[in-house]
Amino acid sequence: MPLKRHSVQWPWQALLAVILLGLATGLWVATKRVNYEWRWERVPQYFAYRAEASQTAPVAGTVRGISTDGAYSRVEIVPEDGGPSVTVAVETDTLKVKAGDPVAEGDDIGAERHWKIGPLTWGLWVTIWISFVSGFIGLIIGLVTGLCRLSPNPTLRGLAVLYIELIRGTPLLVQIFIFYFFIGTVLNLDRIVAGVGALALFVGAYIAEIIRAGIQSIAKGQTEAARSLGMSTTETMIHIVLPQAFKRVLPPLAGQFISLIKDSSLVSVIAITDLTKSGREIITSSFATFEIWFTVALLYLLVTSLLSQLLFWLERRFARSD
Amino acid sequence: MIEVKNLIKVFEGRGQVVRAVDDVSTQVGKGEVVVIIGPSGSGKSTFLRCLNGLEEFDDGRVIIDGIDLTESKTNLNAVRREVGMVFQHFNLFPHKTVLENVTLAQRVVRKRKPAEANDKAMRLLTKVGISEKAGEYPSRLSGGQQQRVAIARALAMDPKVMLFDEPTSALDPEMVGEVLDVMKQLAREGMTMAVVTHEMGFAREVADRVMFMDAGRILEDAPPAEFFTAPREPRAQAFLKQVL
Numbered sequence: 236m237p238l239k240r241h242s243v244q245w246p247w248q249a250l251l252a253v254i255l256l257g258l259a260t261g262l263w264v265a266t267k268r269v270n271y272e273w274r275w276e277r278v279p280q281y282f283a284y285r286a287e288a289s290q291t292a293p294v295a296g297t298v299r300g301i302s303t304d305g306a307y308s309r310v311e312i313v314p315e316d317g318g319p320s321v322t323v324a325v326e327t328d329t330l331k332v333k334a335g336d337p338v339a340e341g342d343d344i345g346a347e348r349h350w351k352i353g354p355l356t357w358g359l360w361v362t363i364w365i366s367f368v369s370g371f372i373g374l375i376i377g378l379v380t381g382l383c384r385l386s387p388n389p390t391l392r393g394l395a396v397l398y399i400e401l402i403r404g405t406p407l408l409v410q411i412f413i414f415y416f417f418i419g420t421v422l423n424l425d426r427i428v429a430g431v432g433a434l435a436l437f438v439g440a441y442i443a444e445i446i447r448a449g450i451q452s453i454a455k456g457q458t459e460a461a462r463s464l465g466m467s468t469t470e471t472m473i474h475i476v477l478p479q480a481f482k483r484v485l486p487p488l489a490g491q492f493i494s495l496i497k498d499s500s501l502v503s504v505i506a507i508t509d510l511t512k513s514g515r516e517i518i519t520s521s522f523a524t525f526e527i528w529f530t531v532a533l534l535y536l537l538v539t540s541l542l543s544q545l546l547f548w549l550e551r552r553f554a555r556s557d
Numbered sequence: 558m559i560e561v562k563n564l565i566k567v568f569e570g571r572g573q574v575v576r577a578v579d580d581v582s583t584q585v586g587k588g589e590v591v592v593i594i595g596p597s598g599s600g601k602s603t604f605l606r607c608l609n610g611l612e613e614f615d616d617g618r619v620i621i622d623g624i625d626l627t628e629s630k631t632n633l634n635a636v637r638r639e640v641g642m643v644f645q646h647f648n649l650f651p652h653k654t655v656l657e658n659v660t661l662a663q664r665v666v667r668k669r670k671p672a673e674a675n676d677k678a679m680r681l682l683t684k685v686g687i688s689e690k691a692g693e694y695p696s697r698l699s700g701g702q703q704q705r706v707a708i709a710r711a712l713a714m715d716p717k718v719m720l721f722d723e724p725t726s727a728l729d730p731e732m733v734g735e736v737l738d739v740m741k742q743l744a745r746e747g748m749t750m751a752v753v754t755h756e757m758g759f760a761r762e763v764a765d766r767v768m769f770m771d772a773g774r775i776l777e778d779a780p781p782a783e784f785f786t787a788p789r790e791p792r793a794q795a796f797l798k799q800v801l
Contacts, residue, residue, distance in 0.1 A: 454648075456644060456646055456648035457648060457650065459611055459644070459648065460642075460644060460648035460649075460650070460707075461650075461662075462611065462634075462637065463609055463611060463637055463640070463641070463642035463711075464637065464638070464641075464661075464662035464666060464710070464711070464714060465634050465635070465637040465638035465662065465666040465714060466634070466662060466665060466666055467634050470665050470666070474661060474665060475650055478652050479650075479651065479652050482652065555694070556651055556652050556653075556654075556694040556695075556696065557651075557694075557696060
């Protein structure tokens with residue numbers, strides 16, 4: 236009998252399906268019991284909706300004619316004091332005048348509709364760019380701090396250790412409050428700047444530790460080989476150590492960035508309308524509590540899984556030299 | 558070419574003080590090939606690493622081509638350019654291709670143009686017999702091939718001196734020959750070389766002088782014919798009895 240056995244997979248896959256089905260049923264039964272009425276149809280309008288803008292007659296005069304072209308109608312108005320005629324385009328189903336009607340200046344003729352992005356889309360965008368900007372600044376802070384942490388200079392080392400310990404030892408929520416109410420007041424910062432600043436400082440401390448570990452994991456022989464060729468400490472860092480360290484820290488860095496996207500939801504406490512705060516605001520007007528929170532969660536999941544895919548792809552690219 | 562005066566290197570750790578290099582004075586002339594042998598832990602590798610300042614020594618002076626490493630205004634990086642080093646574990650840069658390994662320092666340190674550096678690299682890779690692997694990453698190469706690339710990398714800087722730190726110790730036996738052949742060719746071309754090795758055959762064939770080190774001191778310094786046939790020191794005699 237060979238030592239390598241092929242275990243049968245399908246009973247376990249079936250069990251997995253049964254468990255997932257059970258969970259879904261449980262969720263359904265639970266919402267039935269609390270008499271919750273699902274209104275999923277209310278959700279899409281918070282992504283994008285058609286806004287109506289009423290169109291008024293620019294001049295007083297008479298409607299000479301209306302030419303309808305499907306959903307659009309063009310209303311031609313002849314001004315009563317002479318001059319060239321004016322046309323106003325409106326949606327056909329909102330048309331409020333007929334040919335020959337007299338109109339005064341400012342009279343409603345109909346409405347024009349256009350797409351507007353809803354609060355969920357807007358909140359998602361705010362979350363994405365806040366995370367991206369603070370992640371980028373955090374990466375720079377982390378790189379500098381990580382290098383200081385390894386510096387032979389006691390001042391730089393001490394400052395780096397102090398910063399890392401302070402940030403890692405306090406909750407992000409408290410840091411955001413301090414940043415906004417204390418530092419923000421002293422330096423007269425905008426709430427967005429305060430929010431991005433707090434997130435960047437927070438993530439920077441964690442990235443610093445990741446970078447330090449990455450640099451320390453590169454074999455000493457690499458530095459020695461580079462130095463023996465006459466490269467300076469800086470040149471060795473830039474050409475030899477950091478590229479190798481970066482490749483190695485990519486997986487933990489990816490985890491940190493995914494955490495950052497989720498942690499960015501905390502800036503909603505200083506009234507930045509990110510995805511979480513948008514969700515809260517929508518609930519106060521729509522009462523679709525469950526649907527909105529599920530949607531918000533799904534949107535976060537979407538962004539984080541896209542990011543992890545991207546970093547996974549980057550990781551494979553870097554693995555070429557292995 | 559190399560002048561060493563009263564060199565002392567002390568390692569301290571776990572309550573122990575080890576004098577790895579203990580008051581060593583010697584010199585190596587231009588074009589001379591010196592092989593340093595001795596039991597493990599005798600300080601021969603540490604001594605070699607002191608010669609390009611890779612190891613910060615405690616006392617004494619090392620003078621390379623007239624430049625004193627210990628003098629405060631000496632630019633160590635400038636001296637290291639002139640001193641090539643080959644390591645036991647090759648230490649190729651794994652994230653660079655073979656060609657990039659050989660061109661990187663030329664461009665960064667010697668500020669050569671990419672075309673010039675590539676040209677030089679390909680010439681050296683041909684010389685060590687590995688030009689067909691120029692585009693590969695080091696992880697695809699055998700130990701012997703990697704070590705030959707490492708030699709080409711050091712030679713690309715046009716060094717005046719080459720230091721070899723047990724270049725064949727980490728190799729499979731069948732690959733030792735290809736690396737030694739490259740080193741023999743270098744010696745014939747008149748390169749100044751200091752080689753720490755356990756390859757007695759190489760020492761006998763190529764060396765101008767053999768230094769025997771033990772406990773941080775050079776106990777014997779003689780031409781190979783003399784050293785291998787009639788060693789004076791009892792410890793050298795015991796060592797040779799073990800390895801030959």
